[in-house]
Every structure is written in C-alpha cells, then in structure tokens.
C-alpha cells in the first residue's frame with residue numbers, strides 16, 4: 001500500500017497548546033499539543049478511554065478546557081461568543097461513528113435536512129443540485145430515493161459523510177470511519193476520505209483504531225499516550241519504536 005507523506009503546508013487550521021482536562025480526579029488530557037495543517041489528513045490514535053472524544057468535544061466547544069488554548073480557524077474556542085461558536089461549528093463537519101442518519105427520511109431528505117436548517121435562502125433547484133453533487137461525490141447518486149434501512153453499513157457511512165459535506169465544512173472530523181465494516185468496504189471508505197481531501201480541500205482529523213486506514217489516509221499520525229501526543233509524525237516515525245505502549249497497536253493490526 002502506498003503510504004501518504006506529510007504535506008509541506010504551514011498554515012494551521014487547528015492549534016492546540018498545553019491542553020489539560022480532568023473529570024474529578026481523573027486527569028484525561030495532560031498537556032496536549034497538536035496542530036492540524038490546512039488540507040492535511042491527521043490520524044489520531046490511542047487506547048479506548050484515553051480522551052480522543054474529549055479532545056474532539058473541546059475542539060467543537062462542547063466541553064471547556066481546564067487549562068490551555070484551542071484555536072480553530074484562528075478563533076480561540078472558549079473565548080468566542082455563542083453565536084460565533086455556532087458559526088464556527090458550521091465550518092467543522094463531524095462524521096459520527098454510527099452515521100446517525102434519520103431512519104424515517106429518504107437519503108435525499110437526510111441530506112436536505114442540514115441544508116435547510118443552516119442555509120435558509122436556498123432555492124429548490126439549488127438544494128437539489130447540492131444534494132445530487134454530494135451523492136455523486138460519494139458514489140451513491142442511485143440511492144437518492146432509498147431509505148437508510150435499505151442501505152449497507154458502508155453505504156450508510158458514505159451517506160453520513162455526504163450529509164456532513166453538504167455544508168462545505170473546512171475541517172472534517174471522522175470518528176472511527178471504518179469501525180464495524182468488512183475489509184473491502186474499509187478500503188472503499190479509506191479511498192473516499194482521500195477523495196474528499198482532494199476534491200473539497202478539507203483538513204481532517206480521523207480517529208481510528210484501524211492502522212490500515214491510518215496508513216492509507218494519514219499525512220501524519222498522532223498517538224495519544226498518557227494524556228499527551230508523545231508520538232507524532234509519519235506512520236513510520238510513530239511506529240518505529242520499541243515502546244510497549246505503542247507496539248501492541250502495530251502487532252495487533254499487522255501480525256508478523
């Protein structure tokens with residue numbers, strides 16, 4: 001498999017410095033420093049319960065940090081007004097693990113829903129053309145009138161990504177995009193993540209436990225260990241170590 005390389009891009013779309021977050025006596029994030037560069041795919045790895053979701057919630061302002069600074073698209077998330085936060089969230093698309101489609105709506109209605117809620121002045125023709133463009137981008141235009149229950153897990157995942165993309169976010173957050181999918185569908189989702197990066201020029205954080213996905217989509221990889229990103233860099237940089245906290249990830253995914 002061809003491995004992606006770090007980009008030369010210097011412009012940061014997310015900048016996190018000295019981030020701490022505890023719940024009671026449980027110190028989840030303990031000095032997180034992390035940058036996301038424009039147009040890159042950054043893969044975030046880490047054991048269950050290490051705080052990846054907490055980090056994402058802080059990025060989108062659903063949780064506040066105890067200490068440290070989180071800047072998203074040049075705005076300090078916990079210093080902006082609620083109105084500014086809502087506007088910022090529209091620029092950050094979140095693709096949920098379970099795809100979170102509305103089961104009682106068709107594929108088309110699922111895509112229309114975020115559009116009419118957030119962009120109230122669109123004409124019917126503009127809405128139809130946006131829906132068709134996004135379904136075409138994820139290769140599922142033919143499912144436009146189907147119900148989510150008629151789709152496979154991989155197709156639902158794609159529709160979920162299309163529904164997030166329809167608002168044209170600058171940043172995409174993918175939460176375990178290949179979880180629960182068969183290997184062939186995983187490869188298709190990996191390709192889609194790369195196509196989205198190319199076609200929509202998004203900058204993305206991809207949370208995954210799937211190292212084949214990490215290798216295929218990540219320009220860089222960052223591993224959350226004991227509350228910080230101690231290892232960051234190319235896939236090889238991160239895994240070229242005898243660190244017993246890191247090796248099992250590799251060994252489990254690529255049994256030698």
Ligand SMILES: Nc1ncnc2c1ncn2[C@@H]1O[C@H](COP(=O)(O)OP(=O)(O)OP(=O)(O)O)[C@@H](O)[C@H]1O
Pocket residue numbers: 023028046047048049050051052053054055
């Ligand atoms: N609102 C909260 N109140 C109390 N504890 C919380 C809260 N949110 C998260 N935690 C705790 O913080 C820790 C990190 O949780 P988090 O969901 O970020 O893990 P994760 O790395 O995303 O795990 P997984 O890979 O399983 O999704 C967990 O122990 C969790 O119980």
